[in-house]
Amino acid sequence: MKLLKCPINGTRPISEFVYGGTYRDMPDHEIVTDSEWASYVHYRDNAPGLKKEWWYHGPSGTWFIAERNTLTDEVKDTYLFNKLVEQESVK
């Protein structure tokens, strides 16, 4: 069984976690076209590689981002969402 590191609670067995899908940056709903919005909602880039994913630690109710390589199933890093916001704003 896999282990995953919750940024708050440390390394825990995977059975305590819920996968929340790939993280997607929501486009501005007021200016996007219908097809751009539809692809935000429905399109998933399933190509294997390093992904930012939502994970939820059930017992503590913690959502966080895991950077996981879906080809090798290695988790590079996990952190809370606000760190992602900081990274994006630096860019």
Place this chain on the structure above:
Amino acid sequence: MNMRINKQTGEWLEREKQINFTYEGKKFTAYEGDTITSALWASGEKVLGRSFKYHRPRGVLSLANHDINVMLTDGVDTNIRGDVITVKEGMSLTAVNTLGGVKKDNLRYIGKLLSPFLVVGFYYKAFFRPRFMFPFWENIIRHGAGLGKVNFNYPRIPKPKLNEHYDVLVVGAGPSGLAAALAASLDKQLKILIVDENKQAGGSLGYDRAGSVTPQSQLEELLSEVNITPNITLRTDAYAGAYYTDHLIPIIEFSGITKVRTKTLIIATGVFEQPPVFRNNDLPGVMNGSAAQRMIYRYGIKPFNDGVVFTANDYGYRVALDLIHAGTNVKAVVDLRKTPVSSILTRELANHDIRIYSGHCVYEALATSDDMAVKGVVICPFDEETNQADSEQSFTIECDGVAMSAGWASAAALLYQSGMKVKYDYTIEQFIPDSLPNGIFAAGKVNGVYDFDQRIADGARAAAEAMRYMGMDNAPVITVQAHSNVSPSHSFPVVPHPKGKNFVDFDEDIQAKDFINAAKEGFDNIELMKRFTTVGMGPSQGKHSNMNAIRILARIRELPVEKIGSTTSRPFFHPTPIGHLGGRNFHPVRQSSIQSWHADAGAVFVDVGAWSRPAYYQKPGVDLAEIIQQESMAVHNAVGIIDGSSLGKIEVCGPDAAQFLEKFFTGKFADQKVGEIRYALSIDESAVVADDGIVSRVKDELFYITIGTSNAAMVYREMQRWLQMWQLDVGLINVTGSYGIINVVGPKAVHVVSSLTQDPLVSKLTAGKVGETIISEVPVRIMCVTFVSNIGYEIHVPADSMLAVWEKLIKAGTAYDIRPFGTDTQRLLRLEMGHYLPAYDTDGLTIPYELGCESELAMDKPFFVGQRSLKILAKKTLKKRLVPFVLADNFSGQMPEDCNLVIENGEIKGRVTSISYSSKVDRVIGFAYVDPNKVEAGSQFEIRTDNGSMVKATVVNTPFFNSKKEF
């Protein structure tokens, strides 16, 4: 004939303890520590089992815990592995898979008479047509081919799972494994576990002695060092069953499984000896060289009286010396190779006057007249270049046993499972690790290191690498010398014979020619060949057959061995009792705080999401359908009471609470007044209906939400996620377990509830309002909700005070014949009211427009989850709409059911989502998806029932009972 010899140093027996047991009805004695196989062999018993397909007599092949042909039953347990399980006093054993006993097995005629017809793939081709005959053939085949019979009265023996954590787990307690553990133990902080599947540690050092005493003293030295090292735990009779992600290894012992999580894993599992392939290599008495050695040094048995060693490496010479030590008359050493290389060993054999036939093969083993033992071998010159045996120049040597040494294959199952990449090393003719996943290391023979000193060094190297992996940068750098001697394995130890019966896989009775035939039929990829021939698919999973299969396929396809690749054996590494894997019946359910009251009142419980809820309350002599109608009529006519504690309850508080709800739900909450309740609909980003609920504004900055039972956890989770993204000043508290909900409904509900309190709030409370008050010293929230009845009170009580309030209400309601009801009746009541239920009347694609709930969508808000998608969907043509319908008055005939289709002109237009008879309406009522132009009351459509009949239904308005006059 007694084959037991003098006590051997390091043997596994306690000779002072004698054990009596029976095998096939005959009495035997053994010593404590004997396996079933060793006890029988020591007594001169050679036929220990029958083969899977041809029912050929079989004895000992490997004695390495994978002799699958020796499986027994004691009447309770089946498939007891003879080479693994020690004999116990009073055991009464018989071989599995025989008809009339192991010696007179009547199914042996399959092998004798039918085998020419039982070519590879025979079953696939012969029995699939005509199809109706297959069950007949299947029955016969399953009785003939197979292993033990399952005892269905097997006692339930709980085997608890244990969990342990280590820094270093070493699999295999041979020299490399012991050396690895000792090297790692120099760091006193490290917690180290060594496991070994054998009863005692030592690996090949315990038995591969070449007649010398040195190996045993080397082993004793290593073991005494391990024993005094406090941070090493050595566990024998325990095998690593599998590799699972992030270094989780189940360690399997007789008593059960220990799940070991380790930081680093060192695999020192060694190699499996691979038998050479020649005619009748399966006769009892023909065995691997290492099997003969194990027999001698572990169990003090002379393997045979007159033996021939058939070798294709130097190990055969060592085996010959061990046989001489045990008192076997070694009549010849037959070496497939032209020039035996090791001069020391040949000289030693020469000292014993042993004749060596180089460049020769054992062409075939000859059976005794009863077919149950070896009486001799036919030997002839052999040309390694052309793989030709010159049978014209053959001669015969009489013997009662053959020891075979042709080579080895890595015991690399766990490494394969972990994702190892392999390469083929031609200097040793073996697959070895090319690259290993992080934290996993291989040492010793499995890593291609054969020399004793180098195996010790390789163990220390693996330990040092493991320590560096754990961040100990000062771990020593150890180099291991490359293999410099002759190859321990032969590249193609297969002797062709026109009459076949030269077995490659002993589990499944697969001969060399089966591979050729399979390849001819196009199954020439190793994975396809495995499935077509079933090589490696028996209980030993190819431990003795995989390498020969690969070599044969490589030769057929004229490819180098590494291009063929290897199949991965799956967990578990050895056959593991299913009782070890079974878990406890551990299915937690959530219960209301007054669950026992319900049980006492005759409730029949049903699982709803994570909860166990009363479905209905039994009445003696009244059937379920009638109870539901009675419970619902009690609500319509007087008053009913239901425990709604399982509803999800979430408190949303803080300055931005209203703003949060406006973004999360489709409706408006900013202008909601304190003391008001509102319906709330939640949709996902693609505008699919997720759930609905009730939002009460308790205080200006405190909202209290109730949502559906089964979706509650998911909705709460999504709220938490969006809150992180929106970064609003809001606190979310899941209070589902903190409050119980008592729902008192029906025209008399107001009398019942107001009798409990003087607070005028209650009697004045109208639909859509919420208030806080005290009922018998308990602070409660009370709201008027019209979900199952036009008049209804939801009383939210602290869970630990719920019983007191519930009992008071029941008491107060006695005057009105108050009746408790369950979820079955609740579903009917809400249907009569005309309320759809998300997840019941919706599915994973339902959008709000299909429910006709446009009024709940506040599209003028700046944003809510799913709003943008709704704007797109609003422009599209609707495909279906949910409508309330009734069937004809006094409808009789096949009753439509949930999911029956709505069909118009042969086209599917929708389906029924809820349907039930209602006493109140005196009609069959329901919800169905229909064509959007059939929404108006009075429209008609047809439902196809399970028996194919078409039933007319009419669309009506809701609540059903108000519109009764319309139809």
